[in-house]
Amino acid sequence: MANKGTIGILTGGGDVPGLNPAIRAITIRALREGYRVLGIRRGWAGLVELVAEPQADNSSCVQELTRDVVNRAGRTGGTFLHTSRTRPSHLPKDNLPAHLRDKYTEKINDVTPEVLKNIEFLGLDFLIPIGGDDTLSYAQRLHEEGVKVVAIPKTMDNDVPGTDYCIGFSTCVTRTIELTHRLRTSAGSHERYLVIEVFGRYAGFTALLPTMAGAADRCIIPEHNFDIEQLARLLTEDRNKHPSKYAVVLVSEGAKMRHQQDMSFEGEEVDQYGHRKLGGIGDKVSAMLKELSPGFNNGRSINVLNQRLGYLVRSGEPDALDSIVPMAFGNIALDLVLEGTSGRLVSIHNGHYDTVPITTVTGQKKVVDVEKYYNIERLRPKYESFQRQPLFIMTSDL
Template sequence: MSYRGTIGILTGGGDVPGLNPAIRAVTFRALREGYRVVGIRRGWGGLVDYQLDNQIDNSAHVQILTEDLVNRAGRTGGTFLHTSRTLPARLPRSAVPQHLRARYDDDINDVTPHVLDAIEAIGIDYLIPIGGDDTLSYAERLHREGIRIVGIPKTMDNDVPGTDYCIGFSTCVTRTIELTHTLRTTAGSHERLLVIEVFGRYAGFTAMLPTMAGAADRCVIPEQPFDMRHLTRLLVEDRNHHPSGYAVVLVSEGATMVDEAGMSFEGQEKDQYGHRKLGGIGDKVAAQLKELSPEFNKGKRINVVNQRLGYLVRCGNPDAIDSIVPMAYGNLALDLILKNRSGQLIALRNGCYANVPIDIVSSRKKIVTVDKYYNAERLRPKYETFRDQPMFIMTSEM
């Protein structure tokens, strides 16, 4: 059978709802335009593990995609292609597969030459990586190496530069609002303070939007270190003015206290992108709220309900927006391929679908503009400047 070419697609980094609809959209459109479509399994790891010997079975690393296959998966969450945090440019010796160990034996290895050989051996003409700034930063590297790349942004944190929207963000915000309202019943029944730790390493969008929507009284975000005594005073005031005697704060996992050196981590181990696993700031906030509360509550301690939402906001099926936007993103990627354009990132800008050069991914960090959107004194979003703003308000800063 004759094809116009071969399109490869992969998903990297954390899973989010909306990945399978994006894979479905790319595959449907590509097949109908006469392309063959292959899925790379486990993100960049599938290309690292791919063996160049044509007598080797590489079906564990590369999968031919059909309409029937992606149609079934397209209604579900997660990614049926699986994912990893593999970075071929910085592969530890322990992660180098057996077939590459004679060639790469340093403590840290750049196996990009093998990745380029694998892409050629598979016959990929265009590669569509779906991921956050880590996955897409390596896609930018491949673009510089001559690979035709069209990237699709994905991350619950919504912090990929150049786009208002990343796949997974809406479902994350929706789940955060739902779960926060669910936890209110316990906080209200016991007249406690409710501390909820949410995702957000460098950017506070996942705490800001739910708070703006009424899910919480206060939020603390990575962009603005906070004073624990000040937060305690505000939450005690909120609790004492609430008819059911409770108050809620959303805490971004990357938030920091003014008297601490940095973020809170679960351990010392780093992934291949240099990130340590975040976690624990919610525990610290909860413990100090309990300790400091008597000072602002006539000497009486207030107990705390403390919950980390974690994977609950990234698992399960996508909401409406994370079903529609991935469909559009996949079709936009094919629009570019049909025009023989590459080195681009699919984007939403000010409510309109667009594309931008993929090198924007490494140009800067996308974070909340504190002066414009966050009231650092009140520890909550600013409820103003909505006119002419995009749907998700503070996500259009480029």
């Protein structure tokens, strides 16, 4: 079959289950349609570090994708193309590859001209990046520079604007429910509060949905600064009602108490998108719950079981939805390629697959509608009706 052109695929940001099935779906369909497919390794870093010379060894930046390669990886979690949080428009001097250090000398550099040159060198007719709003915001930049881009949304937090669903979210919710239920046995055995810190920098979907499904009694989300005394009172009420004398709260990593000015961070270092690594709100909540508990428990202290789920919910194989949706997303991306349409984000809205302009990614942030879906008095989800709601309730932003 004649070569119709070359398609590049990359994955950026954090890994999630479902990336390899998406890569497989794109590749299998593209090869069948007569395209050559190249995997860009380590996200945008592959297009920054590639050396645009015929004799250069670029095996660490790009690889040919074949049916055998993607079939082996398609059932697994993570991304076999690897990933990074490289941001070519804001690249620190220390992160420049050796061959660019004489050309770019600022503390922070925009190396987009090199990325465009490397895209041309590889002969990419279309580029399909799979990532969250950070990764895809740079995809929009390339679209504005004239690159034919079709984007696929991926993130545990499910917070990419323009779509009800992002690859990785279902597995995250599934694992959160499963692991929370497992931890109940220890919490109940010791009659403790169970505080579980989950993903969610700006959006609380990963705490809200498992709580709605019965995994927890209460949930704390980034969209509402909470009162720790209110939480202590509610959890104590929950504990007293439970036959095994325990209560469970899911706490989003980006949540803040009313007196907090900033989120809880592990350190001062920021990545290339300006984000500090989150972590620690679960520890703070646990310590304060224990301190406050005598005031709600007749003077007796209640101990706390504190657990951060972290990478446990984003590792391993994808669940059913994160095997099916990436397959559909990949095929929709190829539909757009075959039409010659670019500058679109593959999406789902109210159970229907669709596409929206890639500019949607840099629009208003996608977060929980607190007034509609979160009871600030009870610190738990609320809803009036399930009728005509998306599959994952509370996730539509359109």
